[in-house]
Amino acid sequence: MNAAALRPEHRLIAEWIDKGSRVLDLGCGDGSFLSELERTKGVTGYGIEIDPNNIVACLERGVNVIHANLDEGLGDFDAGSFDYVVMTQTVQAMRFPHQLLDDILRIGREGIVTFPNMGHWKCRLQFALGRMPVTRHLPNTWYDTPNIHMCTIDDFDDLCASRGITVIERAIVDSQHRALIGMQLLPNLRAEIAVYRIRHREGPQAASSPS
Amino acid sequence: MPESLPADSVGLVEPRIAHFTTPLALDCGAILDAYDICYEAYGTLNSARDNAVLICHALSGDHHAAGYHALDDAKPGWWDNCIGPGKPVDTNRFFVVSPNNLGGCGGSTGPLSVRPGTGKRYGPDFPIVTVRDWVESQARLADEFGIESWAAVMGGSLGGMQALQWAIDYPARVRHAIVIAAAPRLSTQNIAFNEVARQAIRSDTNFHDGHYYEHDTVPEHGLKLARMIGHITYLSDDVLHTRFGRELRSGKIAFGFGVEFEIESYLRHQGESFVGRFDANTYLLMTKSLDYFDPAQRFDGNLTTAMERCSARFLVVSFSSDWRFSPARSREIVRALLDCDLDVSYLDIESDLGHDSFLLPIPDYHRVLKAYFGRIEVAG
Numbered sequence: 001m002n003a004a005a006l007r008p009e010h011r012l013i014a015e016w017i018d019k020g021s022r023v024l025d026l027g028c029g030d031g032s033f034l035s036e037l038e039r040t041k042g043v044t045g046y047g048i049e050i051d052p053n054n055i056v057a058c059l060e061r062g063v064n065v066i067h068a069n070l071d072e073g074l075g076d077f078d079a080g081s082f083d084y085v086v087m088t089q090t091v092q093a094m095r096f097p098h099q100l101l102d103d104i105l106r107i108g109r110e111g112i113v114t115f116p117n118m119g120h121w122k123c124r125l126q127f128a129l130g131r132m133p134v135t136r137h138l139p140n141t142w143y144d145t146p147n148i149h150m151c152t153i154d155d156f157d158d159l160c161a162s163r164g165i166t167v168i169e170r171a172i173v174d175s176q177h178r179a180l181i182g183m184q185l186l187p188n189l190r191a192e193i194a195v196y197r198i199r200h201r202e203g204p205q206a207a208s209s210p211s
Numbered sequence: 212m213p214e215s216l217p218a219d220s221v222g223l224v225e226p227r228i229a230h231f232t233t234p235l236a237l238d239c240g241a242i243l244d245a246y247d248i249c250y251e252a253y254g255t256l257n258s259a260r261d262n263a264v265l266i267c268h269a270l271s272g273d274h275h276a277a278g279y280h281a282l283d284d285a286k287p288g289w290w291d292n293c294i295g296p297g298k299p300v301d302t303n304r305f306f307v308v309s310p311n312n313l314g315g316c317g318g319s320t321g322p323l324s325v326r327p328g329t330g331k332r333y334g335p336d337f338p339i340v341t342v343r344d345w346v347e348s349q350a351r352l353a354d355e356f357g358i359e360s361w362a363a364v365m366g367g368s369l370g371g372m373q374a375l376q377w378a379i380d381y382p383a384r385v386r387h388a389i390v391i392a393a394a395p396r397l398s399t400q401n402i403a404f405n406e407v408a409r410q411a412i413r414s415d416t417n418f419h420d421g422h423y424y425e426h427d428t429v430p431e432h433g434l435k436l437a438r439m440i441g442h443i444t445y446l447s448d449d450v451l452h453t454r455f456g457r458e459l460r461s462g463k464i465a466f467g468f469g470v471e472f473e474i475e476s477y478l479r480h481q482g483e484s485f486v487g488r489f490d491a492n493t494y495l496l497m498t499k500s501l502d503y504f505d506p507a508q509r510f511d512g513n514l515t516t517a518m519e520r521c522s523a524r525f526l527v528v529s530f531s532s533d534w535r536f537s538p539a540r541s542r543e544i545v546r547a548l549l550d551c552d553l554d555v556s557y558l559d560i561e562s563d564l565g566h567d568s569f570l571l572p573i574p575d576y577h578r579v580l581k582a583y584f585g586r587i588e589v590a591g
Binding site: 022052056062065067077078081 | 546
């Protein structure tokens, strides 16, 4: 796979990751992103995945993969044992997103988290019309969706502030698949995908693990 | 009798004997001056000698892992579903070596062997061998082949423990360790079950303190009981229920102690067929090897410290319904490997078949093995 085949958010994230760093990819899917990072950035690390089909795909790529349910926490990993803990479009499907965020910043020096932004104008429009949003990034109907904890960029900012989490950088992917880093006009309205680079204000050791 | 063997079988195989005359100092302090290792080998060792896979067997296994000894064999080797052309351990690519462990009763030197200079069998005087001793003896077998490093060392249960010990004892000689349905050491409950099995054998009046060969008897009853209790721990409650339920053989309760429930019949059959193929002294030895296995012990009980010396890549596999060596025990191994920043992949296979799952061709399990072996690099 070449970089062009990566999802726009993955291209963004790859720019943030230093060469030779240690990466933990939560919900790593078929391992293609980690595999690409290993190839282009010389990173080492592991993917965490729950689906056996994806685990087989990871093994076929030669990516280290650990079978685990993220809802059961990340107790097997020591504080500060990774440079980056990455979680793309998974937080919204977690039972306790706030506790998982704490865990991410306990394990990693930095966390990189992406989620489908419920504040996007297409979602707001559907709400205004009295419907639960169904979009390209949120294709499921309300009764069969795995996404049980949807939020907006403003909601996520509030959560970070309340848990001592510093937002180092934020980027968005808009509906034209453009990845935009830095200051953005009306991000909560324009972002289909929100991409956050975060750390705990006092470093990994200070981030509490979920109770 | 089958007219021909399946195309994905390694075919007809013959056990071979490697004789060793360099004394082997065992963990227990005893020294074996000379010994035999009985083994089978499948596939072809390449000229770089880097495509060899060592298969380590479990408690009641032996060297006959794949293929058939004769066309009219009722069953192939114990891991035939996993080893062969096109199978997860693909003998078109790999050279597979499967030894019988020292102390075993499949042809390697053990309690059944005649003790040099005595004309009598070792019997109960055969020294208790440990997993480390097996690794040492298997390393010498590798030397015989000129195999500097195994492409993979692989095993389930007690076999997985050998793979783990290999990676610790010979970091430079194991490129991949595949540890299936194992544990970093036995739990108290595991030891308790083993002790019941041992007492069943030792309290059989035909046991004669292990000298039953001289009395021309076999502690059949005790060995049968040992196997019956072992078998219960190999299967899950669910699978026992599904397979046997509370079915009565004659359809109604007989108010007696004969075989009534199907499960009773099954266990008795398992016990009886085991007596014909396994030696009681070996069973005692193997359970002791299990009980003693604890690679962390030499490192202040810290498994992470024990694993720090490893350089192999690891695949760890557990089975959801295995309560003998549960998924949590495999995760202890994974955790230590993660602490050491070693390459490791782990999968817990959904299965209701209990500990015995590791012997069965469960689709996800074999897909994972196949994918993993597919990435192991060997010279052309």
